[in-house]
Amino acid sequence: MLKDTSCDVLFLGSSSINLWDNIYRDMAPLKILRRSYGGAALRDMLYNYDVIARGYHPRSIVIYVENDLAGTPEDLTVGETFDFFRLLTNRLQRDYPDIPIFILSYKPSLARKEMIPKHEIINALLQEYASKRGGLTYIDVASCLYDNNGKLRKDIFKQDGLHMNQNGYDLWTAILKPKILESIR
Template sequence: MPGAVSLALALPAFALAQAAEPDARVNADPTFPFSREIEAFAKAEEKGPKVANATLFLGSSSIRLWDIHGSFPDVGTVNRGFGGATTRDVLHYYPRLLPRSKPRSVIVYVGENDLAAGASPQDVARDVLTLLKKLRTDYPKAHIAYLSLKPSPIRWTLWPKMAAVNMTVAARSRVMGFDYIDVSKTLLASDGLPDASLFRQDGLHMNGRGYDRWTDMVDAYLDRAQMADSRQGTSAS
């Protein structure tokens, strides 16, 4: 179900450095960033069997580093996350990121790297909504959910901008026919700051404990979606 984003978090007195994602790769041909990762997706798609009614996970390294298959063993999954990706990167490669079979559900996390690269919250929200609109058009029966941008220790100074993106996307969710899942609060400690114990040493990417919290929320969402489909007798096709 669409959720509300909290804007009540205060910026800490100290300023932490913003970091670019360390797993962003430089390809042999700089005019085609991420070409190797995208080519790997294509090869995996050709060699592997079609996964009917799968859940497509789409976005940046928070998706790529997630053990999707192990976290959701009871559903078919397709991971289309690539490290360092911005929303415009996902839009650029969009046709090559889609699986052969229409997914039952789509989980999206992207936009964080856009802000880290200097994009405004307005531009990021616009690009995210453009991506979600394309997915809704291509998969009219699928359950589509956007995971809110996450607070992290190393990018905490960006949190006000992330919250602005979250608020805009959440406000448009019902009108545009997608769901908004607020995964930000589950990564906060009791003092309202990012819980460092849920992140890797880089202070940016989540560790297993952090991903467990995301998995619990997304698993509950997918269970509700499956129940809704069962009652209505519908599928993604």
């Protein structure tokens, strides 16, 4: 366990958070703690909750987990994924009352184009859920990944077509950072 458990932002997530190489620079001057790992699914977040999410003193929390709808045989349905999001946010709100929680939308990717329709459905469910529940804010980090013609940008992904490069994270930073700063003032 970390000695200093206080932070401005507790990032919980999968590889898109874990592989954000410049997250500390991009989010400065915010103090962040990153609790993420590649391949993480919402089921994992709940199973490992006491290790990855408890015992911290954040001023805000950001959630990005997309591997429950990844196009694999282990995938959950959209409904099951939504249920796991609700379980996770319920637990976070119980443990961190009065702390703003940001739910990032599922992002489209070149490697998982066939999953975009399911991602759009879960994003709509998450947006509606957050709008009706206090303390939750849905942030669309997917729309910025398309060009003016509605095509998914290729210049924002690493060679695997799944994970973003710094160009993609720059787009996320421009959207996310001001919202976090506003929430903790």
